[in-house]
Amino acid sequence: MAFAAFASSDAAVTKPPRRKSTIALVLLLPGILYMVLFFLTPLISLVITSFQAELPGGDIGDYIPGLQWQNYVDGASEYLPHILRAFGYALVATVFALIISYPIAYFIGVKARRWPLLQSMMLTLVIAPFFISFLLRTLAWKQILSDESPVVLALKAVAILPADGHLTGTPFAVIFGLTYNFIPFMTLPLYTTLERLDIRFLEAGSDLYASPATTFAKVTVPLSMPGIISGTLLTFIPAAGDYINASRDFLGSSKTAMLGNAIEANFLTLQNYPIAAALSIILMAVILVLVGVYVRRSGTEDLL
Amino acid sequence: MKTMSTFAEAGADLEFVDISKRFPGFTAIENLNLTIPAGSFFALLGPSGCGKTTTLRLVAGLEDPSEGRILIGGNDVTNTKSFQRPVNTVFQSYALFPHMTILENVAFGLRRRKIDDPLSKAHEALRLVELDHLAARRPAQLSGGQQQRVALARAIVNRPALLLLDEPLGALDLKLRRQMQLELKSIQTEIGLTFLHVTHDQEEAMTMADIVAVMNKGEIEQMGAPEQLYELPRTAFVANFLGQSNLFTGQVTESVADSITVAVAGRGIVVPRTRAQRHAGEVTIGVRPEKLLLHTEAPTDSAGINILGPGRVTDVSFSGVSTSYIVQMPGLGAVTVFAQNMVFGPVVNEGAEVWVSWTVDHGFGLEDEPTPGSRFPADASTSAIAIQRRAALETELEGA
Numbered sequence: 072m073a074f075a076a077f078a079s080s081d082a083a084v085t086k087p088p089r090r091k092s093t094i095a096l097v098l099l100l101p102g103i104l105y106m107v108l109f110f111l112t113p114l115i116s117l118v119i120t121s122f123q124a125e126l127p128g129g130d131i132g133d134y135i136p137g138l139q140w141q142n143y144v145d146g147a148s149e150y151l152p153h154i155l156r157a158f159g160y161a162l163v164a165t166v167f168a169l170i171i172s173y174p175i176a177y178f179i180g181v182k183a184r185r186w187p188l189l190q191s192m193m194l195t196l197v198i199a200p201f202f203i204s205f206l207l208r209t210l211a212w213k214q215i216l217s218d219e220s221p222v223v224l225a226l227k228a229v230a231i232l233p234a235d236g237h238l239t240g241t242p243f244a245v246i247f248g249l250t251y252n253f254i255p256f257m258t259l260p261l262y263t264t265l266e267r268l269d270i271r272f273l274e275a276g277s278d279l280y281a282s283p284a285t286t287f288a289k290v291t292v293p294l295s296m297p298g299i300i301s302g303t304l305l306t307f308i309p310a311a312g313d314y315i316n317a318s319r320d321f322l323g324s325s326k327t328a329m330l331g332n333a334i335e336a337n338f339l340t341l342q343n344y345p346i347a348a349a350l351s352i353i354l355m356a357v358i359l360v361l362v363g364v365y366v367r368r369s370g371t372e373d374l375l
Numbered sequence: 376m377k378t379m380s381t382f383a384e385a386g387a388d389l390e391f392v393d394i395s396k397r398f399p400g401f402t403a404i405e406n407l408n409l410t411i412p413a414g415s416f417f418a419l420l421g422p423s424g425c426g427k428t429t430t431l432r433l434v435a436g437l438e439d440p441s442e443g444r445i446l447i448g449g450n451d452v453t454n455t456k457s458f459q460r461p462v463n464t465v466f467q468s469y470a471l472f473p474h475m476t477i478l479e480n481v482a483f484g485l486r487r488r489k490i491d492d493p494l495s496k497a498h499e500a501l502r503l504v505e506l507d508h509l510a511a512r513r514p515a516q517l518s519g520g521q522q523q524r525v526a527l528a529r530a531i532v533n534r535p536a537l538l539l540l541d542e543p544l545g546a547l548d549l550k551l552r553r554q555m556q557l558e559l560k561s562i563q564t565e566i567g568l569t570f571l572h573v574t575h576d577q578e579e580a581m582t583m584a585d586i587v588a589v590m591n592k593g594e595i596e597q598m599g600a601p602e603q604l605y606e607l608p609r610t611a612f613v614a615n616f617l618g619q620s621n622l623f624t625g626q627v628t629e630s631v632a633d634s635i636t637v638a639v640a641g642r643g644i645v646v647p648r649t650r651a652q653r654h655a656g657e658v659t660i661g662v663r664p665e666k667l668l669l670h671t672e673a674p675t676d677s678a679g680i681n682i683l684g685p686g687r688v689t690d691v692s693f694s695g696v697s698t699s700y701i702v703q704m705p706g707l708g709a710v711t712v713f714a715q716n717m718v719f720g721p722v723v724n725e726g727a728e729v730w731v732s733w734t735v736d737h738g739f740g741l742e743d744e745p746t747p748g749s750r751f752p753a754d755a756s757t758s759a760i761a762i763q764r765r766a767a768l769e770t771e772l773e774g775a
Binding site: 184185269271272274275276277278279280281282283285286289290293294296 | 456457464468474483769
């Protein structure tokens with residue numbers, strides 16, 4: 072058939088033009104300097120600190136350089152519940168944020184396309200909480216969820232909460248706070264991918280015998296995968312290291328302390344710098360491994 | 376609902392019963408009645424905005440009619456959701472899923488209907504369009520023509536009773552389009568499905584379709600075999616949308632058993648009675664430019680020949696196989712003549728005084744009123760067009 076005549080047109084793959092350019096290097100220089108000064112140096116300093124040994128007979132907070140692997144073992148075993156809570160809470164909060172954000176992003180990005188004004192108003196509403204400090208917002212939630220608040224009284228009145236129950240200081244409050252605080256980080260990347268979603272693919276799905284639910288699962292979700300991946304990463308990574316929501320001063324209690332709180336306590340209160348540094352490195356390493364596996368499994372390496 | 380899990384044995388009839396589709400401030404289709412016989416290649420031809428794509432989307436279930444019913448193979452599908460209709464579409468934009476391989480794109484419909492062995496059937500469909508060697512690629516790695524063939528394979532692999540083609544060749548260059556036209560036609564003959572092809576390209580419609588329906592302003596102006604439409608257009612719109620025509624308006628002066636005579640610019644033009652739609656009063660008659668002969672001297676009157684002239688040639692343009700002459704006739708306006716290039720160079724030059732003649736049998740009479748009013752006069756304003764655009768966008772979004 073005649074198709075063979077123009078089948079070879081795809082063979083002409085052009086190589087991207089490569090140019091040696093010193094200008095590019097010069098332009099990159101400030102960034103490189105910045106990263107060396109403010110990322111690489113502190114990181115190395117942190118690694119060195121994490122191996123420091125206690126000064127025999129010294130004051131609290133006196134440490135000498137050493138190669139004490141024991142710091143990692145001690146930190147990991149002593150703060151294992153904190154580590155598990157950090158990743159557990161972050162995971163649950165990420166899942167909730169995704170479940171809450173996806174419909175919001177879908178509505179703004181797809182359904183509201185015909186009303187640009189509504190679209191921008193809703194986007195503003197999503198971003199609006201950023202105009203107020205993260206700390207103030209979390210403190211406000213502490214007030215709302217506190218023992219004498221109308222919310223708690225109402226929940227007690229309908230016996231959802233037992234008479235001696237609390238909301239603040241529970242894992243629920245911490246996960247609630249994490250979810251709330253990171254929803255914009257989830258919604259915005261989802262919105263940007265869904266906003267570009269071509270409706271004609273959904274029509275094609277429907278034309279090819281896929282019910283609305285199947286079209287969503289087989290077409291909409293895969294096409295919005297870049298947004299899902301970046302949204303979950305933007306939520307999970309900071310949430311795992313967060314120490315505000317779980318702090319006793321905000322929504323948490325000592326029973327809900329996360330790894331971030333343990334690091335904070337070791338750095339600032341106990342002045343056990345090597346343990347604090349070791350915990351920071353552990354946090355970083357676990358996040359790196361989890362994210363690496365996650366991105367690889369979801370088949371979107373090109374995002375990194 | 377007929378079973379969806381089997382392939383259609385053959386193409387099915389498609390029937391529109393009193394279909395209307397209105398958008399706010401704009402009527403896309405008005406009272407459409409149409410039957411497309413099973414196994415035919417049916418082309419819906421019209422200018423953009425004439426309602427042909429809306430018609431197609433109504434069949435696919437991507438739009439709901441305001442009124443009327445749609446029947447496929449005798450079953451009323453008006454209230455059937457698009458994913459439950461035995462219909463597949465080759466979209467103008469192809470709409471290949473970018474996150475799937477070519478093979479998975481083609482197998483998509485088969486998997487949804489739980490048909491056995493979807494992959495080997497998908498390979499088979501890809502072999503039909505000679506693209507099986509690219510099965511593992513993604514749509515973005517294919518050229519426009521290849522994507523178009525994948526879109527075709529993705530639709531025909533499902534063996535739908537009815538295949539809808541929404542200007543699928545619009546994005547291709549001329550040579551590729553010609554080849555695809557022939558391929559589409561041969562595939563249709565091979566597998567015997569009913570094809571409904573929407574296009575604004577009159578040449579495409581005429582080469583491919585068994586039946587062409589010319590659509591204008593939400594209504595079908597004329598329907599029939601391509602030769603019949605070309606030979607005997609019934610309205611001025613068809614006469615000029617399908618090829619070109621010279622149209623003259625005049626009073627019927629004589630009406631005999633087998634012909635009528637119309638007074639045009641002081642001469643009597645004879646049209647066979649069977650080729651004229653109206654036989655009395657003021658009528659519009661026409662003749663195709665290639666049927667006209669140019670004369671540099673006044674031809675002698677004879678029975679069976681119509682003569683107009685003298686006129687002056689105002690434009691001569693060469694187009695390869697033929698040369699087109701524009702002749703200004705006093706009291707008539709411009710008359711176009713296509714002459715085969717039997718000799719080198721034009722037969723006459725600009726400014727020459729000429730007469731034109733044609734055989735009586737080549738004329739045709741239209742059924743239009745000599746001054747046809749527009750069908751939806753209230754909608755011609757720009758605000759109506761804006762509303763229509765918005766409505767189209769809204770319905771597009773509603774499908775999401």
